Amino acid sequence: MGAASLRIGLIYAITGVMLLPIVWMVGTSLKPPLEYVSTTVDLIPDAPTLAHYRALWADDILGKVLNSLIVATGATLIALAAGFPAAYALARLRLPRRLDGVFLIFVLVVKLSPPLVLAIPLYQVLRTIGLLDTLPGLILVYQVYCLPFAIWMLLGFVRDVPIAYEDAARIEGAGLARRLATIVLPLITPGLVATAVFLMILCWNEFAYALLFIQTPSKFTLPTYIATLITEDETFWGQLTAIGFLASLPILALVGIVQRGLTRGFAGGLK
Amino acid sequence: MPTSRLTALLLLTPALVLFALLTLYPLGRGLLLSLVNTDYGLADAAWVGADNYTFLLSDPFFRGAAWNTVAFTLMATLSEVAFGLALALLVNARFPGRWLVVPSLVAPFVLSTMVVTAVWRAWFHYDFGFLNNALRAVALPPVEWLFDPDLALVSLVLVDLWQTAPFTFLILLAGLQSIPRDLHEAAQVEGASPVRRLWTITLPLLVPHLLLAALLRSIESFKIFDKVYALTGGGPGQATETLSMYLYRLGFQYFDIGLASATAVVMIVIAGLLAAVYAWHIVRGQSDGGR
Known part of the structure; x- marks a missing residue:
């Protein structure tokens, strides 16, 4: 049973790592620049903003x-x-x-x-x-x-x-x-x-x-x-x-x- | 079936016309262009025979690009097949949440290469990139992912691995599922350990799928252009310039059509050799009764 749960834990861990770039992409798209130009690891925006989506709209997206x-x-x-x-x-x-x-x-x-x-x-x-x-x-x-x-x-x-x-x-x-x-x-x-x-x-x-x-x-x-x-x-x-x-x-x-x-x-x- | 050959030809005509215009003619035209010198534009093109080819073979940039392409293809193919195999072996069992895990693992593969490149270029950023931030968080020194000549090509492999390991994973997972269960059960009854079963049953039966995955990946890696263009532009220096990038630089930046066409011909010949292996593989697979 120990081997089986180790295997499942490993699968979830790898899946999480594989999804990280996509999670980072979604998170960053909602962050104000001050938050993503940083030297620490942080995936979730503290002050979510739609400013980037609005800028895209203005740029004829x-x-x-x-x-x-x-x-x-x-x-x-x-x-x-x-x-x-x-x-x-x-x-x-x-x-x-x-x-x-x-x-x-x-x-x-x-x-x-x-x-x-x-x-x-x-x-x-x-x-x-x-x-x-x-x-x-x-x-x-x-x-x-x-x-x-x-x-x-x-x-x-x-x-x-x-x-x-x-x-x-x-x-x-x-x-x-x-x-x-x-x-x-x-x-x-x-x-x-x-x-x-x-x-x-x-x-x-x-x-x-x-x-x-x-x-x-x-x-x-x-x-x-x-x-x-x-x-x-x-x-x-x-x-x-x-x-x-x-x-x-x-x-x-x-x-x-x-x-x-x-x-x-x-x-x-x-x- | 008594339907005439004329009908068949009529049905094939649209496809044949497009094929002739978009593939056959360009291939022939490219071959011709590889034999001329176009320093002063196409109007003054002069016949130079094999000169472009002799120049290429002695050009250190061409050799460098060829070497980079081979190195990238080998590193990318091997790492993608190995990682895909590990994923497939892990996932090839029942476990809670499997229906969610498999599509999540496949997701990177369907993304546009430009989107993938955009994310990874940010991740590779020296000062604010995710990777160096993570290294700093565990008190390791940051790394020049794209500007260290010894590391840049490996960084490209890393991006390619993330994007396309899902592909080898799916091919190998399908392969694993085609292995009859009773083989494993019989071996288990005989007291064979999981590791022993892996080496004596699973891997030998998976060889055709492993070869197919490796072949398809090496064909694709050999073409690599988008990632090089947007991540490094072939730099630093010439460290990540692949054959496609070299061709782009010659043909669309220096407008040296003759040399660029000769490069294209050389690439087609190499691709043709890979195709021969692939065709042989398919034909053999069919005579074995299909994969």
């Missing part, structure tokens, strides 16, 4: 949240729209055997390529089609990572749909479009939602391309906005933690989904 939302939603929708038909084709339709292998290699190469490696040619692509420094341009380049990830995840879900259902419908004369709309899509809705959640998180958090392809501050997404705050001032922590907490709230609400996805093993590409 809503605009950055909106930019992040537009980019994440747009990129997710495009990845699903292009990814679902592709996943269906790869899972169901008779393709030359070699194409499967080619697809696997393509997913791997993309997954392995550091974002910076494609950045210079992508910069030129965006400039050529006039989408440099625009949110639609960012949505487009996010497909570099979103699309293969969407296809990879959806492939598994499409394969889980029993082929007998579709065969039965085909015998009754249902065409491909009808089968997709009435059988496949309804059955993989949970899979589509899970894929969408992962894609949204991926785009909501993305930094490198947002840094390189967006120059106008009013078009910044949350991560690039945070980066400017980080480098602007050494101890600008009140606003920094306030924005960090705001940006994390929607994502922390989704931890459960991420956890289940990861244990199923299909989310290896998230980061």
